[in-house]
Amino acid sequence: MPELPEVETVRKTLLALVLNERIKHVDVQWPNIIKMPAEPNDFQHLLEGQSILDIKRKGKFLIFELDNYSLVSHLRMEGKYGVYTKDEPIDKHTHVIFYLESGKTLRYHDVRKFGTMHLFAKGQAFHDLPLKQLGPDPFEQEYTVDHLLPKINKSTRAIKNILLDQTVIAGLGNIYVDETLFRARIHPLRTGDSLDRKEVQAIIVEAKATIEEAVKQGGTTIRSYVNSQGEIGMFQQQLYAYGQEGQPCARCGTEVLKIKVSNRGTHLCPSCQQIS
The missing domain is CATH 1.10.8.50 (Helicase, Ruva Protein; domain 3)
Incomplete structure (x- = not known):
């Protein structure tokens, strides 16, 4: 399972690849990964036109900061993100694809399908599960x-x-x-x-x-x-x-x-x- 250093490394590499990219549309191929909102179609609709303004991390969670939303993603056992051209083949373990206006695609790949995604209104992510229950991260002020x-x-x-x-x-x-x-x-x-x-x-x-x-x-x-x-x-x-x-x-x-x-x-x- 990716732990804090692995998730932090993913965060930094993704920032270099997709910062300020605008999401054109989203394809959810395994709906169980989407935990909020309840309907994956709503997840897809709400993300259309949103730009990736920042990517943060809390513990093992990635937090994609968008114009109006925060997308909280947990990789669990085998989850991975990768950036590809839209023409590259999509393998059977790719379950969520973010099509970007630049022509790139951000793909979530998960062999075991244990990963999760929660979409919150801006400013709400830390007031609700799963982030609300977390203790301090080793890089936070409360880590004393x-x-x-x-x-x-x-x-x-x-x-x-x-x-x-x-x-x-x-x-x-x-x-x-x-x-x-x-x-x-x-x-x-x-x-x-x-x-x-x-x-x-x-x-x-x-x-x-x-x-x-x-x-x-x-x-x-x-x-x-x-x-x-x-x-x-x-x-x-x-x-x-x-x-x-x-x-x-x-x-x-x-x-x-x-x-x-x-x-x-x-x-x-x-x-x-x-x-x-």
């Missing part, structure tokens, strides 16, 4: 130990599960949670109420640092992720924990383990990340 410590300390869940909860911190997924906890030297099964202020501060600092480094590398390509220009991310070459099971820990040489935390594959160094 004072804001997050009470949320983490009141929970008896494993810290791995807390960090995956998008209502606590927006944008982290399995890869970057494993990397964050490795860097912070926190065992993923530690419960939120067992962590002190210093440990939570370490998690907050390392999560942001990890995300920043991944953004610079264009994200992480583990399976099928590419940006909107078809380029893979390179951060997988700098992973210390995720996918490194059986390899020596980069810090101490102990073999990196893979365990399950709530059925999620989880990577750690048992020496650097002790549970007690």
Whole structure:
């Protein structure tokens, strides 16, 4: 699943390709992707004549800012955007096509069809689901130990599960949670109420640092992720924990383990990340 760095990379590449483009018409080939408005025909009609003025991001969500609307898009497991000429063949996994007045087409491609799109009136997107429920993004003002410590300390869940909860911190997924906890030297099964202020501060600092480094590398390509220009991310070459099971820990040489935390594959160094 694309996480914050991958979505941020898609945002930046799309900006370079479609900023100020005007939407001529929209073709929805898989209506279930459109969650708001209820009728895909309304979605198509409302977008006609709208210009793409900006593309923002909140956590793992892309937000296309148009003249009168905000289009909130979640890529879920396999969603991708690409820009093509209108004459290029359309494959069977392309489900929404935005035809632009310049002759380009912006296409949403999704093998699993899990992605979602919500269209809101301008200024309404952050006052309704799905964005309303999100916690702070690591690049936002509220991303502080004072804001997050009470949320983490009141929970008896494993810290791995807390960090995956998008209502606590927006944008982290399995890869970057494993990397964050490795860097912070926190065992993923530690419960939120067992962590002190210093440990939570370490998690907050390392999560942001990890995300920043991944953004610079264009994200992480583990399976099928590419940006909107078809380029893979390179951060997988700098992973210390995720996918490194059986390899020596980069810090101490102990073999990196893979365990399950709530059925999620989880990577750690048992020496650097002790549970007690």
